[in-house]
Amino acid sequence: MEIDIKSKILIVGLGLIGGSYARALKKKGYSVSAITRRQSSIDFALKEGIIDYGTIKPEEKLISSADIVVFSLYPHVFIDWIEKYGKYLRPGTLVTDVTGVKESIVYKIQDMLPEGVEFIAAHPMAGREVYGVENSDERIFKGANYIVTPTEKNSSEAVEKCLELGRLIGFEKLSVLSPREHDDVIGFLSQLTHCIAIALMTCRTDEHLEKYTGDSFRDLTRIARINDEMWSELFMLNKNTLVHEIDIFEKELDKLKKYLETGDVESMREMMRFSTERRAKFDKKTD
Amino acid sequence: MEIDIKSKILIVGLGLIGGSYARALKKKGYSVSAITRRQSSIDFALKEGIIDYGTIKPEEKLISSADIVVFSLYPHVFIDWIEKYGKYLRPGTLVTDVTGVKESIVYKIQDMLPEGVEFIAAHPMAGREVYGVENSDERIFKGANYIVTPTEKNSSEAVEKCLELGRLIGFEKLSVLSPREHDDVIGFLSQLTHCIAIALMTCRTDEHLEKYTGDSFRDLTRIARINDEMWSELFMLNKNTLVHEIDIFEKELDKLKKYLETGDVESMREMMRFSTERRAKFDKKTD
Numbered sequence: 001m002e003i004d005i006k007s008k009i010l011i012v013g014l015g016l017i018g019g020s021y022a023r024a025l026k027k028k029g030y031s032v033s034a035i036t037r038r039q040s041s042i043d044f045a046l047k048e049g050i051i052d053y054g055t056i057k058p059e060e061k062l063i064s065s066a067d068i069v070v071f072s073l074y075p076h077v078f079i080d081w082i083e084k085y086g087k088y089l090r091p092g093t094l095v096t097d098v099t100g101v102k103e104s105i106v107y108k109i110q111d112m113l114p115e116g117v118e119f120i121a122a123h124p125m126a127g128r129e130v131y132g133v134e135n136s137d138e139r140i141f142k143g144a145n146y147i148v149t150p151t152e153k154n155s156s157e158a159v160e161k162c163l164e165l166g167r168l169i170g171f172e173k174l175s176v177l178s179p180r181e182h183d184d185v186i187g188f189l190s191q192l193t194h195c196i197a198i199a200l201m202t203c204r205t206d207e208h209l210e211k212y213t214g215d216s217f218r219d220l221t222r223i224a225r226i227n228d229e230m231w232s233e234l235f236m237l238n239k240n241t242l243v244h245e246i247d248i249f250e251k252e253l254d255k256l257k258k259y260l261e262t263g264d265v266e267s268m269r270e271m272m273r274f275s276t277e278r279r280a281k282f283d284k285k286t287d
Numbered sequence: 288m289e290i291d292i293k294s295k296i297l298i299v300g301l302g303l304i305g306g307s308y309a310r311a312l313k314k315k316g317y318s319v320s321a322i323t324r325r326q327s328s329i330d331f332a333l334k335e336g337i338i339d340y341g342t343i344k345p346e347e348k349l350i351s352s353a354d355i356v357v358f359s360l361y362p363h364v365f366i367d368w369i370e371k372y373g374k375y376l377r378p379g380t381l382v383t384d385v386t387g388v389k390e391s392i393v394y395k396i397q398d399m400l401p402e403g404v405e406f407i408a409a410h411p412m413a414g415r416e417v418y419g420v421e422n423s424d425e426r427i428f429k430g431a432n433y434i435v436t437p438t439e440k441n442s443s444e445a446v447e448k449c450l451e452l453g454r455l456i457g458f459e460k461l462s463v464l465s466p467r468e469h470d471d472v473i474g475f476l477s478q479l480t481h482c483i484a485i486a487l488m489t490c491r492t493d494e495h496l497e498k499y500t501g502d503s504f505r506d507l508t509r510i511a512r513i514n515d516e517m518w519s520e521l522f523m524l525n526k527n528t529l530v531h532e533i534d535i536f537e538k539e540l541d542k543l544k545k546y547l548e549t550g551d552v553e554s555m556r557e558m559m560r561f562s563t564e565r566r567a568k569f570d571k572k573t574d
Binding site (some may be wrong): 038101104106125126127144145147173175177182185186188189192193194195196197198199200202203204205209210211212213214215216217218219220221222223224225226228229231232235236239242246248249250251252253254255256257259260263265269270271272273274275276278279280281282283284 | 290328350411413414431432434448460462464469471472473475476477479480481482483484485486487488489490491492496497498499500501502503504505506507508509510511512513515516519520522523529530533536537539540541542543544547550552555557558559560561562563565566567568569570571
């Protein structure tokens with residue numbers, strides 16, 4: 001399903017991801033507007049030609065004229081926004097998002113929207129450790145994964161259109177998962193990895209360790225630079241799953257520790273060979 | 288202390304690291320020879336101009352004419368080699384290495400060498416997930432750390448010369464640690480990170496996870512591609528330290544899990560802010 005080149009796209013929340021979406025869609029020839037909190041973000045985006053129009057006010061005219069609206073906000077801000085301004089959305093508009101958790105927000109948002117406005121959630125699996133539209137770059141999506149998480153309320157047309165949006169933006173692998181499946185895999189692939197990076201970064205605080213480190217520690221802690229406001233919210237919204245993933249991981253690490261303690265070198269090596277073989281699947285095409 | 292440009296340097300073990308050392312030293316104008324196991328490595332290195340001479344035989348004449356010998360072998364192979372051919376080393380020769388553990392081998396090697404041959408251990412904190420001289424590249428040392436681990440048997444001249452070798456090869460930060468201190472920081476920075484990567488890669492084996500992953504999981508498991516023979520040996524030689532580091536890390540991860548379970552968002556955010564601040568120190572200059 002093609003997305004009509006005349007479609008008016010509105011980005012709500014013009015940060016790193018919202019800004020990168022805007023860049024990608026502008027380059028494809030779409031008309032892109034933005035509503036965001038800081039005037040400086042709008043000024044920057046207009047100056048850079050990332051958007052055609054932008055405002056810090058949730059203008060009814062702008063909202064009701066959009067064909068596709070992409071929300072790139074913290075979960076609770078997203079819900080507040082829909083509560084206040086969702087009524088301005090016109091029937092026929094397709095609403096999507098980039099939120100990192102799904103089960104706790106997708107059904108809620110779908111229930112809140114006016115009749116005829118369809119919300120189809122999506123999660124771009126890309127990011128950087130920097131923030132703001134000033135750091136936006138559509139190339140972060142090159143070779144990256146994109147997950148659409150429909151519910152039984154969604155039409156197959158909306159699913160197709162949302163997948164096409166991902167394709168347009170430049171994602172490599174497009175997938176469809178239920179909100180629950182999404183939160184399960186993301187609890188493991190993304191949230192657990194952030195917890196590990198944080199714990200690794202904070203468990204030893206002796207000075208000068210940076211003088212002795214190699215790239216492995218740098219790689220494992222890259223994401224230890226973390227937006228505490230956003231991630232603590234995402235963690236809490238997927239709490240039970242994340243606690244379960246931490247347990248699974250620690251059990252496996254304990255297994256390796258046991259092999260070490262008992263000198264079971266053969267089992268250790270078998271685990272390493274399996275790890276090596278399995279890792280090969282996870283390379284990005286652009287690596 | 289300068290290293291005389293007429294010094295004859297011999298690399299024993301011409302793999303990724305040995306080959307990268309050879310490349311760096313050749314470019315600085317030194318005469319570099321190599322002894323290694325595979326004839327194809329010698330052929331490749333000669334063809335590429337990485338070495339001036341190479342052989343798969345431990346030739347007495349070659350060994351006794353070297354001024355500096357760098358060993359880049361598995362720990363047990365290194366010890367076997369010194370046992371068999373150490374007698375060929377001439378008094379006045381400086382012996383160094385690149386081995387990933389120190390306490391369990393440094394004193395042993397120092398005791399085995401002929402009178403007048405000084406062994407000063409070193410550890411280049413750089414590597415890649417590929418092997419062999421065919422993948423060698425001296426640029427992996429750019430901006431990287433280098434640790435020299437002298438014992439009370441070492442002369443200050445040897446320590447200085449070994450540091451100068453690191454400088455010549457291109458390392459950015461040069462440090463001196465005791466073998467014990469080395470094994471302690473490396474147990475944490477390098478060995479623990481490899482254990483974490485392996486456990487993360489093997490703890491969930493559901494298919495198609497690669498379709499949903501972002502860069503964080505890729506980063507944390509890059510080193511899950513691991514040489515099982517080498518790393519199991521390194522782990523076992525630093526067993527008690529590594530077990531201790533795993534415990535420290537798990538305790539910290541449990542702390543984060545507890546904050547999550549009890550909904551203690553403020554403590555979670557404080558941990559994230561500390562992690563963010565601390566991580567800034569670990570950037571490579573070339574990042």
